[in-house]
Amino acid sequence: MRYQQGDTIVAIATPPGEGGVGILRLSGPAALRIAKALCGLAPESPNWPARYAHFRRFYGRDGQGIDHGITLYFPAPHSYTGEDVVELQGHGSPLALAALMQESVAYGARAARAGEFTERAFLHGRLDLAQAEAVADLIHARSEAQVRAASASLEGAFSKAVDAIYGQLLQLLALVEAGLDFSEEDLGTAHDSAVHHGLETLQKQLLHLQQQARQGARLARGGRVILAGRPNVGKSSLMNALAQRDAAIVTPVPGTTRDLLREEILLDGLPVELIDTAGLRESQDLVEAEGISRARQILQSAQLILLVADAHTGWQAEDQAILDTLPSIARLIIWNKQDLVTSLPKAPAHEACLAISALVGNGLDALKAEIMQQMGMENSACVFSARQRHVEALADTTEKVAEAVHMHHSAAPPELLAQSLREAANALAQITGKIDVEDILGEIFSRFCIGK
Structure with missing residues (x-):
C-alpha cells in the first residue's frame, strides 16, 4: 500500500493562481504540532477546540510573518481523512502558500501525492471506494x-x-x-x-x-460526436446550429474547414464534444490534406459519427466512398438542406437517416434526441x-x-x-x-x- 502509517502530509488545497482565499491542508499525527509551529506556538500549548475557527498569524522558522487567516482543527477520527486534520485558510497568494508549504515540510510533513487525502479517507473507512471516486467526479x-x-x-x-x-x-x-x-x-x-x-x-x-x-x-465521461462528410455538405453549419454560435467558419468555398474544430455542448445535461472535420476527399493542398488525415484518425475515437450528406444533390459516389471507409462505430446519415427539396433522396440500404436543415433549424430537436439515444442517454435522469x-x-x-x-x-x-x-x-x-x-x-x- 502506498500509505505509510505515521506520515503527515501537506498540500495546497485551493486551485493554482491568485484568489481571495488560499488553503493549506495538513493530515496525520503531526498535523496539529506543525500547525502550532506555523502559528508561532509551542507544541505543549493547549490544543485548539475542534471545528472552531481561530484567527492566527502564520510565521516562518525565522520568526518572520508570512500571512494571517483562519485555522480549523478536525481531530481524528471525525475528519475528512479519519486522521488529525488542520486547515490554514489565508490569502490566495501563490507565494505565501508556497512559503507555508515549504515551512510545513521543514517541520516534518511530506508533500501529499495526488488524491492522497481522499485515499486516506477510504483507508480509514470514511468513504468507500465508489464514494471516493465520486469526489473526483464532483x-x-x-x-x-x-x-x-x-x-x-x-x-x-x-x-x-x-x-x-x-x-x-x-x-x-x-x-x-x-x-x-x-x-x-x-x-x-x-x-x-x-x-x-x-x-x-x-x-x-x-x-x-x-x-x-x-x-x-x-x-460522467461525456460523449464525442464527429461530423464527417465530403466538402460543402453543411458540416460546419450543423456544428454552429448545435453549438448555437458561430464556432466554425461557413463559406460556399469547398475545403473551408482544414483542421479539427471542437466545441462542447450540453444535451439534457450530458456534455458532448462536437468535432467538425475537414471535408473528406483527395486534395493536393498540403494544409487541407493534413486536415483530412487528422479527420480520418480521430474518427476512431467517436461514440457517434454523423455522416452529413446534401439532400439537394443527393447521394454521391464520394458519399459512398466515405461511408465504406468509416470505422465500425455507431453512425447516422444526416440529410442536410432539407429545406431545398420536396422529397428526400434514396439512402444506402440498412443505414439510419435523419433529415434536417442546419440553416433554418428544421429537425434539430429530433437530431439531439437521436444523439442522446445513441449515447444510451435517452433518459438523462441519472441516479448516480x-x-x-x-x-x-x-x-x-x-x-x-x-x-x-x-x-x-x-x-x-x-x-x-x-x-x-x-x-x-x-x-x-x-x-x-x-x-x-x-x-x-x-x-x-x-x-x-x-x-x-
Whole structure:
C-alpha cells in the first residue's frame, strides 16, 4: 500500500493562481504540532477546540510573518481523512502558500501525492471506494446533471445499491453452502425453490443496476460526436446550429474547414464534444490534406459519427466512398438542406437517416434526441455517477451469477455453484473496496488533484 502509517502530509488545497482565499491542508499525527509551529506556538500549548475557527498569524522558522487567516482543527477520527486534520485558510497568494508549504515540510510533513487525502479517507473507512471516486467526479463535473449524479454517489446512492445486492449474494451463498453442510440429508424442494428464486431475483437486480451504472458512466465521461462528410455538405453549419454560435467558419468555398474544430455542448445535461472535420476527399493542398488525415484518425475515437450528406444533390459516389471507409462505430446519415427539396433522396440500404436543415433549424430537436439515444442517454435522469471499472465489475458479477443459474438448472455439484457465487461476490465487492483492491488504488487516486 502506498500509505505509510505515521506520515503527515501537506498540500495546497485551493486551485493554482491568485484568489481571495488560499488553503493549506495538513493530515496525520503531526498535523496539529506543525500547525502550532506555523502559528508561532509551542507544541505543549493547549490544543485548539475542534471545528472552531481561530484567527492566527502564520510565521516562518525565522520568526518572520508570512500571512494571517483562519485555522480549523478536525481531530481524528471525525475528519475528512479519519486522521488529525488542520486547515490554514489565508490569502490566495501563490507565494505565501508556497512559503507555508515549504515551512510545513521543514517541520516534518511530506508533500501529499495526488488524491492522497481522499485515499486516506477510504483507508480509514470514511468513504468507500465508489464514494471516493465520486469526489473526483464532483470536482470535474461540467454540467448540473453531472454534479447531481456525482453528489448522489458521494452520498452513497450507488454504494447502497451495490451493498444490497452484495448482501443478497452472501445470503444465497450461505443457503447453498448449507446444502453442502447437510449433503447427506434431503433438504427438500423448499431449499431448491429458495435458491432458484434467489438467483432469479439477483439477475433482475443486477440487470437494473448495470443499466443505471452504464448511464452514470456515460454521463460522467461525456460523449464525442464527429461530423464527417465530403466538402460543402453543411458540416460546419450543423456544428454552429448545435453549438448555437458561430464556432466554425461557413463559406460556399469547398475545403473551408482544414483542421479539427471542437466545441462542447450540453444535451439534457450530458456534455458532448462536437468535432467538425475537414471535408473528406483527395486534395493536393498540403494544409487541407493534413486536415483530412487528422479527420480520418480521430474518427476512431467517436461514440457517434454523423455522416452529413446534401439532400439537394443527393447521394454521391464520394458519399459512398466515405461511408465504406468509416470505422465500425455507431453512425447516422444526416440529410442536410432539407429545406431545398420536396422529397428526400434514396439512402444506402440498412443505414439510419435523419433529415434536417442546419440553416433554418428544421429537425434539430429530433437530431439531439437521436444523439442522446445513441449515447444510451435517452433518459438523462441519472441516479448516480459511475466509472467504466464499475460497469466491468457488474458485468463480471452478472456473468458469474448467470453461470450459477446454469449450474443450478443442470443440477451441477453444489460446490461449483457455491464457487460461482463466491466469484460473483468478489467481483461486486471491488466496486466499493470490500476486498483487497490495492492494485487499483494507485490508478484511481493518481487522477485526483493535489490537496484532495
